[in-house]
Amino acid sequence: MKDFILDPWPWWFSGTLIAVIMFLMLFFGKTFGFSSNLRTICAMTFGRKIKFFDFDWRENTWNLTFLVGAALGGFIAYTYMHGGVSVDISTETIHDLKALGFSTPKSMQPDEVFSWENVLTLKGFFVLAAGGFLVGFGTRYAGGCTSGHAISGLSNLQLPSLVAVIGFFIGGLIMTHFLFPFIY
Amino acid sequence: MKFFKFLIAGTIFGIIMAQSEAMSWYRIQEMFRFQSFHMYGIIGTAVVLGVVGVFIIKKFKVKDLNGNPIEFQPKERQWVKSILGGTLFGLGWALSGACPGPIVVNVGYGLTSMLIVLFFAILGTYTYGLLRDKLPH
Numbered sequence A: 001m002k003d004f005i006l007d008p009w010p011w012w013f014s015g016t017l018i019a020v021i022m023f024l025m026l027f028f029g030k031t032f033g034f035s036s037n038l039r040t041i042c043a044m045t046f047g048r049k050i051k052f053f054d055f056d057w058r059e060n061t062w063n064l065t066f067l068v069g070a071a072l073g074g075f076i077a078y079t080y081m082h083g084g085v086s087v088d089i090s091t092e093t094i095h096d097l098k099a100l101g102f103s104t105p106k107s108m109q110p111d112e113v114f115s116w117e118n119v120l121t122l123k124g125f126f127v128l129a130a131g132g133f134l135v136g137f138g139t140r141y142a143g144g145c146t147s148g149h150a151i152s153g154l155s156n157l158q159l160p161s162l163v164a165v166i167g168f169f170i171g172g173l174i175m176t177h178f179l180f181p182f183i184y
Numbered sequence B: 001m002k003f004f005k006f007l008i009a010g011t012i013f014g015i016i017m018a019q020s021e022a023m024s025w026y027r028i029q030e031m032f033r034f035q036s037f038h039m040y041g042i043i044g045t046a047v048v049l050g051v052v053g054v055f056i057i058k059k060f061k062v063k064d065l066n067g068n069p070i071e072f073q074p075k076e077r078q079w080v081k082s083i084l085g086g087t088l089f090g091l092g093w094a095l096s097g098a099c100p101g102p103i104v105v106n107v108g109y110g111l112t113s114m115l116i117v118l119f120f121a122i123l124g125t126y127t128y129g130l131l132r133d134k135l136p137h
Helices: A002-006 A011-027 A036-044 A057-080 A091-099 A122-142 A146-155 A159-183 B004-019 B025-032 B038-059 B079-096 B100-109 B114-134
Strands: none
Touching: A011 A146, A011 B004, A011 B038, A036 A057, A036 A122, A036 B114, A057 B004, A057 B100, A091 B025, A122 A159, A122 B079, A122 B100, A122 B114, A146 A159, A146 B038, A146 B100, A159 B025, A159 B079, B004 B100, B025 B038, B025 B079, B079 B114, B100 B114
């Protein structure tokens, strides 16, 4: 039992707990949707003069608290659970990534993308900056991210969410299969 | 203290993202290459249980903690923004290997360079707010 909790979790256990979180938020009278926080942060900081961000950010304090918890959860998992273990991806993926210059996983994330040595190169910085920008722009344009559309939206059988999730995959497949060979 | 329950829910969410490895760039690559069931299993399980649960909540008019009926906000039925915004999001998801939740979980996990992704995600949302009236929806 202890090992089960401390080791990486199987998909069925993880998926079940995500559903539990979604229902917990509904039970608390809120909605599970993470990317709204990005909008709230804009309303708190440099966005106040723009109509889209002209609202009282305090009404979303609950979601910002959830965000702080998410970071805390990452810290707890790294420090007390399976932190630092290499991700057990399929041999096909290891093979495909090797062709792009990525070594076999040694931890949760590839150094080739996230090490500061790499991030401080022009390309390394641009990848993270462009990736973040597209995520932040796209999620608000689409009206939600993986939690708001793929989990909350699909659970409520929302057609716009299905369209957005199809979009997530169109974008992800274009990036992975057509653009990665030019970037890496 | 009324926000404490959200802190706990968020903490559990962060632990799920880490323990399931859904926060990993490698897992996102594996997903977009259709080389493992793992991510599809996670999202699929959550959605199947979600559909059943939402149906039950509506059918039996389940109430929330404060005794108010649980209500669902329908998503806006605008297709251009759903598909265009979704595609832009997907490009960024594959490039950075993280969607908004995992970006923050990664920062807590100790991956400090993810702060750059977070900063530019906020900037991306800001830019959307700036251009909103000029974009097709």
